[in-house]
Amino acid sequence: MNDEVPTPAQRLGEIGLTNFAPYLMNRIMGRYNASLRDEMSGLGLTTPKMRSLAVLCVNDGRLIRELAVLTVTDPSTLSRALDQLATDGLVRREMDSADSRAVRVFITETGRAAFDQLWPHMAVAQARMFRGIPEDERRAFVGTLQKMLTNIRKHEI
Secondary structure, three states, rough: OOOOOOOOOOHHHHHHHHHHHHHHHHHHHHHHHHHHHHHHHOOOOHHHHHHHHHHHOOOOEEHHEEEEEEEOOHHHHHHHHHHHHHHOOOEEEEEEEEEEEEEEEEHHHHHHHHHHHHHHHHHHHHHHHHHOOOOOHHHHHHHHHHHHHHHHHHOOO
């Protein structure tokens, strides 16, 4: 594996936005989130709330600081989202047994039911993104994204 960081050989104008991966990833995620907006709002969810429920469905009982990393949400936005989710009975908070200053977040059955209603729409939106792309290319792409995340991550989660 080459650990050297290449120096930019071209300017963005020379590369073009459609060949700049971060730009493409932002556009794709923007469209993905927009495609779910109606379904989310019908359930009283926002993107940070949806991300929180999604993470907790797979990794329940996360510390709030871990949840912020895994949901790619700034802590203040996450805090407001968690307050609203708790008020709506979709999550519950508990003090961490090992550190009384830390709080863990758990999804409730109501939260899981809400996410289960949204999940089919999320799966369809993902399938739409991969329409016409063979399975081997999809797997390779996801593998590349996982490697990219490893390259840039700051946290071990």
